[in-house]
Amino acid sequence: MAFNAIALLPEVTGAVPNVNDDAEHALFIQQASDAWASGQDPLDFWVPQVELGFPQFLYYQNLPHLVVVVLGKLTFGLISLRTLFDLVRYVLLVGFPLTVFWSMRRLGFSDVAAAIGAAAGSLLGGNHRYGFEYDSYVWRGLGVYTQIFGMHLSFLALAALHRVATRGTGIVVAALVCGALALSHLIYAYMAAITAVVLLLFGLTRANIAGRVLRFGAVGALAGVISAFMWVPFFAQAGYLDVSPYLDRTKYDSFGAPTILGWLASGDLLDHGRLPVLTALLGVGIVAALVTRARLLLLTLVLFVLWLVLYFGRPTLGPLADLLPLHEGLLFHRFIGGVDLFAILLIGAGGAYLWEIARFEVSPRRLAAVAAATAIVFVPVLAERWSYYSDNATWMRITQAAIAADTDLRSVMSALAGQSAGRAYAGLRSNWGDTLDFGIPFRSVRVYNVLTFDRVDAVAPPYRGASLNSDLLFDFNDQDPAQYRLFDVAYVIAPPSATLASGLVPVLSTPKYVLYRAPGGGYAEYAAISRSEAPKSQPEWFESARAWLRGGSATSWEFVRYAYRDSRPIDVPVPIAECPRPAISYQRAQPGRYDVLATCATDSAMVLKVTYHPNWHVTVDGHEVATFMVSPSYLAFALPAGQHFITAEYRSAPVKDSLFFLGAAVALGAIGSRIRLRVPRPRGWRTSIPSLREPILRARDLVLMNESVAGPALAVAIAAVAFLVLAPFTPRIAFNDGLGFDGRVYAWLTQALRGDHSVAVVPPWSFRLVPSAIVALSGLEVKLGFLLLDLLAALGSAWLLYRLLRHYAVSPALSLLAVGWWAVLPLGLRWALYYPVLPDTLGFFLLLALMVCALEGRFVVFGGILVVAALTRENLIALGPFLWLLHVRRDPVGVTLRSLGVGAPAVLVYLAVRFFPVVPPPPDFANWAERYQIDVNLRFVFENIDAHAWRYVLAAPLTLGMFFALPFAWPRRLAGFLRRELHWAYYVAMSFVVALVGGRDDDRYLYVLVPALAVFVFHIAPSSLWRSAWRVVALTALHLAAVRFLWPVGTSEAEYLQYTVSAMSVDRMVALVYFCGALALGGIAIARLDLGALSPARRAKAEASA
Structure with missing residues (x-):
């Protein structure tokens, strides 16, 4: 730890722009903090600076980022977020051996094995293969910040799950750790789930199968609920996360057994560029497992082999890889994390095995010599790591000095900060942008990296490539003026020698750079929609969008509408002509929000040059309008003629916050279940504090004595309370004038029953007369009348459901619990509030009434209610056989005749209103049966x-x-x-x-x-x-x-x-x-x-x- 603390100190002594993924991580932290401060949702917000904008936290594990944001709040902003970010990385890297040591001891390894494993864990050398080696985390490495959390939590989760499997304790701790792992690194959580299956099966017997399955099921359920706010929205909208065709196939498929086994045998997997000391200890650990056949070592060896085989990937596994859950998007090369985890355990076991041999077979003097020799053997490992970290520190100092010495760039960035909104462009890796490297010999940072560091909206090479259109940025052609307009590139930072498109106007010239103003056109513009396509997959969409971009359609300003992963019908006909004389008189861009005042004399469409996502909501003059995707995955919507004020706003996924609070409540409850507070209380308090036990018992006895009245009354009260709780959280449906789809027809039916013959009501809706007739007779406004009818029907349903359960001798308390469970259903009371102009709530009341009458043998009442039901929801007629089956065994003939007798009137009424309709159908209406x-x-x-x-x-x-x-x-x-x-x-x-x-x-x-x-x-x-x-x-x-x-x-x-x-x-x-x-x-x-x-x-x- 001391070695790492010294060697890694440069990571926190200065903030240097990153080339690796840490550039995005630092940006996400700053944006999350700003979102929190401005009242936005820090769990899901828009990040406009990279990849044409994207809701990064909707798809990316964010607990590690939120930890830094919370630390920033706790320190009251006295320490910059960038410094806190670097400090968190530093502390976790320095403290990793402690996590390994504690976890190995918890697993049951000896002190010596845990100490050797802890030392080895921070000394792996893997040639930047995304494993546990610190090459993955430092400035010159890969910058996979969240994997640091995943690495720590993987060890803790393994120890906790092993304890659950072997001792049957620690369920809550395991669930909390696994939940945190899922929130920190989804791939490592996936690996932990597979490891948990092995732990469950290892040592499974008939005697312990039930206990183990229940324990692991409880861990999985708790962890799933705690982390649901991350993975549920992720899977719900996963289709809008890019699966890049440009990503090296080895990232998806891995390298195959021959290559990986070659690395392992040569020492390159764990000891790249040095003597294979750790590889040799791994080999000794494998031998120790096979020789001693100790249960823990055999389990470790099994898991090591499992992850090694899975790391081989598709070249070796072939079709077997498709048996893994979620195999379509798996990055098999990241399974090296599982290999490294169990390699560390085996390395510790191997070192302890050699130590035990030395301790029993040599004298104390020789034992000291062996210890000294062991230290000497580790010298090459420490020397290689020191050299790597020294180069890292040197590169950071050189890069920082080169950027600080570039006064021309400071002048350009200062001038850029004073300009109006618009994206900046400083080249790509494939053109002159690669030469803007500050003269650094190892060519680390480019100017476009500095744009990200300074949080400038930019068209630049993507880091992670999360948005659908991020891969299209590689096709940006800076020789084509139309593409500046397409990508809203308003400013260009280029060397004086660069050849660019015509129309760029210099703003500031220096010996090294020229800042140009480019014809970006603004974030919002009117546009023509030429055609519509419905790609069935992301690759099909990408090929179409790339062909559109390369085909020059941006020059003619004609876009393609994509019906991609959208089950909604898009009620916007195409083609849509471009506005002949567009006028954008006002634009304001904020993170996650754009305001525009636009005018056009004809109907047209508007395109916002930000990545399309279904969580964007657009209002035109205060009324929300439908949005759709256009090339190249931009947000678009239709606009009628005239002047309009438009607001486009990204809103968090609807379920994310609810699931967050649910997960937090479950986590706090789980933690609370492990805390046993023992607070001494003076005896005098017991007499001064009134006891509620006696009043509660008396109230219970009173209810039970009068259960026939009190029970139904409490059921109705529960429904009423549910209404009051749900009402503030349930807005009324707004489209079609607050009537929804079928609600329009029932409103027209109510008008027709009030004598308004100007409306046409088509069957079968016109046959469902009872609800509309009640509202028509009430004289109330349609929506209010239906709402009151639904309220009364729901309260009556609570009473009938209670009565139904009491018929089956369900206790009063349980019957009331059932009413409470029913009251919160999404299609129950909430539906009555949300979508009131429907016959559903009254139909459910009639359904329960029919059931209660059938169970109580009230044939005549059943028949009367069935007539009303036939005029409310005709499917309720199907309850006739329910009555017959209930009583037929006691008197087959008599019950059959009585059932037919009570059902006949309802059938006759059903037919009568169809052949002699109260509200005649439109003249061109032919066959009501076809309408079904x-x-x-x-x-x-x-x-x-x-x-x-x-x-x-x-x-x-x-x-x-x-x-x-x-x-x-x-x-x-x-x-x-x-x-x-x-x-x-x-x-x-x-x-x-x-x-x-x-x-x-x-x-x-x-x-x-x-x-x-x-x-x-x-x-x-x-x-x-x-x-x-x-x-x-x-x-x-x-x-x-x-x-x-x-x-x-x-x-x-x-x-x-x-x-x-x-x-x-x-x-x-x-x-x-x-x-x-x-x-x-x-x-x-x-x-x-x-x-x-x-x-x-x-x-x-x-x-x-x-």
């Missing part, structure tokens, strides 16, 4: 159009939370219950059939499963589950997370579509599957949890007590 489009709906599912087969299957599990997940915890009990009560089996099957033929609103159709699922969960579950307070709390928390409780929901058509499983993007649906799947598995694990199996210590204590 059953054939089209079936084709969407069976042909999986727009992934609709998956949407149909996943709608219920992704919207009903623990209601849907928990029945799978007791499959035998569930199957037995359905065999006994066939009416529920029929109801579940019928619900899925109706959803199949009813249309592409799977969320709404399958919401009706709630009554059945509530019975399954609260009736068939073991009573011991609900007697455990912590399980009830944990399952409720998981349910709230799974149903997206209080997640932001937007008011526009696009935001509405992204909220529903039936219409959201495939990326968002996949991310939601991972998230809800993890929560479901966690819920099932909690429901089936055997505390004795989870904690051997707890089992022993229970057995001792018994």
